[in-house]
Structures are given as structure tokens and as C-alpha cells.
Amino acid sequence: QKEVEQNSGPLSVPEGAIASLNCTYSDRGSQSFFWYRQYSGKSPELIMSIYSNGDKEDGRFTAQLNKASQYVSLLIRDSQPSDSATYLCAVFYGNNRLAFGKGNQVVVIP
Amino acid sequence: GAGVSQSPSNKVTEKGKDVELRCDPISGHTALYWYRQSLGQGLEFLIYFQGNSAPDKSGLPSDRFSAERTGGSVSTLTIQRTQQEDSAVYLCASSLGTANEKLFFGSGTQLSVL
Helix, strand or coil, X not given: CCCEECCCCCEEEECCCCEEEEEXXXXXXXXXXXXXXXXXXXXXXXXXXXXXXXXXXXXXXXXXXXXXXXXXXXXXXXXXXXXXXXXXXXXXXXXXXXXXXXXXXXXXXC | CCCCEEECCEEEECCCCCXXXXXXXXXXXXXXXXXXXXXXXXEEEEEEEECCCCCECCCCCCCCEEEEECCCCXXXXXXXXXXXXXXXXXXXXXXXXXCXXXXXXXXXXXXXXX
16 A cells, blocks of 8 residues: 555535545554645645644635544635645655655646 | 755656765754655655654665765765666655654655656
């Protein structure tokens, strides 16, 4: 099993709709979870971090963590064309190594 | 500096040649990471430095890859006898050094092996 899995293909959402992204991870002991956004040809930038079970909201973004089921999700509300990017899930492992998923491409259609 | 600086931004080399990629982290950041990103793929962990501790080299794909960090600051990733499959974007990131800290990424080095 891969350390961090993001299995969904490209996600197309109409402007103003909710984009939902999911991520699962293999290490039950992981404590720190992140979502990075990467525009085409650019470097990743952090948009959300979450450490406790439940929801964490920041503007139009909500991260959800369920440690028992080992998944993390990201919701983007009121999606805008500027949200079109690849979203990378990242999980810190015990030796301080940050492992990334392959990413999910989001396309917001005006 | 204001951000993580990587050089060169682009490197074209011939198969079999050695290349050196440089990363200058944010001042005061004790943790430094190297990742590799192939076209359309996620980030593949290569190596992690934390202060003066022994680096975590568990992600280096072969013994042709090595990295060092001098004085706890600048890092150099060296690829010997480059192969075409080494072509990728090599990203460096730094952080304050704990597991909860945000990683700041450099703009990367696009390596093309012909």
C-alpha cells in the first residue's frame, strides 16, 4: 500500500460549486496532515494543515480528518477559476518525512 | 534570503554526465528536503536533513544520487552518470524543523537528460 493515496482522476466543477477531494494514508501513527496546491509549472504551496479529528475551516477551504479510517479530505466551497490547480495531500511520518500523494487536478469551469 | 533559492532553474545534460543542483534554504530553517517530481506525478521524497543530525537518505533511488548540506545551510544534490529517467523537476524545501511546520518550496530545477 502506498503511503499516501489520491485515487480520483481530474475533477471538473462548475464555478460556484463545491469541489471534494479525498486522500488515504497507510501509517496509523501519523499525526500531521496537509493539503498543498500546485499551479501548473509552479511549486507547491500550503493551503491547509490539520492535526485533530474533525473539521477545520479556513475561508472557502475545509479540511476533514478521520484518523480511525485513515483519511483526509478537502472541500473547496464556491469554487473559483483561480482554484484550478493540482491539490496534493501530504502526511508526516514518524521520522519527520513528509510523504505526498500523486495529487488531484481540479478544473473549475466558468 | 526571502525564500528558498534553487539553481540552476534549468539544466540540460547528456546521458552519463554528472550534475549538481543547489538549494539555499530560508535563513534559520533547520530542516531541508529534496523531492523529485516527474511530469504529471506527485512528489517523490529523496532526502531530508535536520540540523546536524544524520540525513534520512531512504528516498534516494540509487547510489548515483547523493546530497550534502554544508554548515547547516546550503545543500547540493549530485547525480552521477545521469540517465534519461533522471529527467524531472527537482524541488527543494525548507522548514523550521518540526513535524507541524509548513514547508516552503523553491522554484525547482528542471533537469533534462538527453
